[in-house]
Amino acid sequence: MPMAKAITLHDTTIGKKVVMAVTGLVLYGFVIAHMLGNLQVFMGPEQLNGYAKKLHDLGPLLYAARAVILLALVLHVAMVVQLVSRTAAARPIGYRLKKNQVTTYAALTMKLGGVVLMLFIVYHLAHFTFPGLSMTAGYKHSPTDVYANVVSGFRVPWVTAIYVLAQLCLGLHLYHGAFSLFQTLGLSHPRYVEKARFVAQTLGIAVAAANIAMPVAVVAGIVK
Amino acid sequence: MSKTMNLTLHVWRQKGGTDVGGFETYKAQDISEHMSFLEMLDVVNERLLADGKEPIAFDSDCREGICGMCGMVINGVPHGPNAATTTCQLHMRHFNDGDEVTIEPWRASAFPVLRDLVVDRGAFDRIIQAGGYISASSGSAPEANGLPVPKADADRAMDAAACIGCGACVAACPNASAMLFVAAKAAHLGALPQGQPERWERVKKMVAQMDAEGFGHCSNHYECMAACPKEISVDFIAQLNRDLVRATVVEREHEEKSGGAG
Ligand code: HEM
Ligand code: SF4
Ligand code: FES
Numbered sequence: 001m002p003m004a005k006a007i008t009l010h011d012t013t014i015g016k017k018v019v020m021a022v023t024g025l026v027l028y029g030f031v032i033a034h035m036l037g038n039l040q041v042f043m044g045p046e047q048l049n050g051y052a053k054k055l056h057d058l059g060p061l062l063y064a065a066r067a068v069i070l071l072a073l074v075l076h077v078a079m080v081v082q083l084v085s086r087t088a089a090a091r092p093i094g095y096r097l098k099k100n101q102v103t104t105y106a107a108l109t110m111k112l113g114g115v116v117l118m119l120f121i122v123y124h125l126a127h128f129t130f131p132g133l134s135m136t137a138g139y140k141h142s143p144t145d146v147y148a149n150v151v152s153g154f155r156v157p158w159v160t161a162i163y164v165l166a167q168l169c170l171g172l173h174l175y176h177g178a179f180s181l182f183q184t185l186g187l188s189h190p191r192y193v194e195k196a197r198f199v200a201q202t203l204g205i206a207v208a209a210a211n212i213a214m215p216v217a218v219v220a221g222i223v224k
Numbered sequence: 225m226s227k228t229m230n231l232t233l234h235v236w237r238q239k240g241g242t243d244v245g246g247f248e249t250y251k252a253q254d255i256s257e258h259m260s261f262l263e264m265l266d267v268v269n270e271r272l273l274a275d276g277k278e279p280i281a282f283d284s285d286c287r288e289g290i291c292g293m294c295g296m297v298i299n300g301v302p303h304g305p306n307a308a309t310t311t312c313q314l315h316m317r318h319f320n321d322g323d324e325v326t327i328e329p330w331r332a333s334a335f336p337v338l339r340d341l342v343v344d345r346g347a348f349d350r351i352i353q354a355g356g357y358i359s360a361s362s363g364s365a366p367e368a369n370g371l372p373v374p375k376a377d378a379d380r381a382m383d384a385a386a387c388i389g390c391g392a393c394v395a396a397c398p399n400a401s402a403m404l405f406v407a408a409k410a411a412h413l414g415a416l417p418q419g420q421p422e423r424w425e426r427v428k429k430m431v432a433q434m435d436a437e438g439f440g441h442c443s444n445h446y447e448c449m450a451a452c453p454k455e456i457s458v459d460f461i462a463q464l465n466r467d468l469v470r471a472t473v474v475e476r477e478h479e480e481k482s483g484g485a486g
Contacts, residue, residue, distance in 0.1 A: 087440035099300035186466025
């Protein structure tokens with residue numbers, strides 16, 4: 001019997017989640033690389049600025065990588081919008097009393113945390129990458145002295161506060177994201193569920209802690 | 225001497241699909257701890273009938289945990305506080321004298337309320353009709369050992385086949401997703417040799433119907449597994465995801481090739 005209509009993966013809610021998982025993985029990879037690069041701030045100005053120069057010298061390769069990351073982000077958010085708007089209609093009348101038994105705070109805050117991350121990404125780019133749009137008073141941007149930019153950018157406590165808050169959201173997002181994506185891709189196995197949860201938690205905490213350490217070190221005068 | 229108790233019930237009452245509905249409060253008096261939750265409701269309904277009032281409508285059939293009819297959300301948990309237990313198998317000894325109990329129907333746009341606690345689970349039937357079957361010629365029964373099934377596959381199929389289609393997974397899911405039900409039904413046939421010819425088409429058709437019915441997507445909260453009276457594992461959801469990717473990406477030509485009946 002011929003099929004009436006061929007079903008393609010991306011038509012389905014499962015397919016859209018698969019796109020989210022793959023793009024989430026790409027973004028996760030970027031988050032790790034970005035963190036490792038920036039942590040060199042603790043090794044002094046020469047190290048960080050040298051690393052920044054090496055990145056810029058990659059030229060077209062750097063732009064290709066940026067294009068992939070941007071595409072992943074656009075697809076990730078596009079899928080969120082499609083799925084969430086659809087699912088919002090799936091329970092028009094809620095419960096008077098509903099007790100969740102096993103889900104986590106991280107899983108329940110993916111949408112809200114995602115919005116915070118989106119706003120933060122825009123702010124962060126305006127802060128360091130397109131500094132003409134910078135919202136930090138008294139911030140001077142140098143195209144070559146990244147170290148000085150970091151120090152002058154994070155000296156303002158409320159700027160650091162925004163970064164800390166955003167990184168807490170990132171940590172939660174990475175925890176449920178890493179745990180969830182293997183299930184979405186069909187790669188999880190009951191035998192490893194608890195181990196996977198532990199690894200996802202540990203990585204989420206580690207990334208958030210490392211990213212928080214940098215602005216806090218500036219405010220505390222450790223990096224100056 | 226067995227314990228008896230008095231309870232206060234807050235029950236969702238709704239005359240029909242178009243009625244807005246609302247909560248009503250009732251007293252459930254002299255309830256024996258040996259009663260099931262449904263028997264407790266029977267007692268309340270007898271009182272209501274004696275008073276000339278409309279009894280609370282709820283579904284039930286087997287009252288032994290196998291038909292999947294008796295779904296209701298009890299104090300925020302589908303099928304109530306006991307793990308791996310349907311409402312009909314829930315005993316009143318899990319409640320205490322003086323308890324307040326809130327009782328609501330499954331909430332999902334794909335499960336419209338027909339009356340009070342009764343919802344229309346026809347969406348599940350349509351998902352099964354879309355592909356949850358095998359096309360076998362119904363002649364005489366084949367020789368029992370003619371088609372060997374490895375023990376592990378048979379076990380897996382039996383685990384999935386334990387699903388009674390009650391809908392608690394949908395009711396429990398923050399997204400009102402039907403993934404656990406669909407995954408169980410697809411995996412049950414997908415694990416067996418008889419299910420192989422239509423395996424990839426089946427997964428596509430069932431998922432397409434699941435989406436068409438308006439169920440939400442899966443965010444991997446795993447509330448479904450916690451609420452499921454048959455303890456169906458989310459491992460079957462991982463398999464559904466895997467099978468759908470394979471069905472749509474790897475097995476695409478399969479569509480044209482699989483001409484006649486499988
Ligand atoms: C730092 C960048 C980001 C990373 C590394 C990331 C990573 C991930 C990963 C790995 C998942 C799991 C996918 C799955 O369940 O299979 C996920 C899910 C999700 N992401 Fe992101 N994400 C990022 C940015 C965003 C942004 C900006 C938004 C919001 C607009 C967002 C919203 C969501 C939502 C709502 C989910 C849950 C979808 C669901 O299961 O219902 N994410 N993310
Ligand atoms: S998977 Fe469990 S909760 Fe869902 S319909 Fe089947 S038996 Fe009920
Ligand atoms: S009445 Fe059949 S499962 Fe409860």
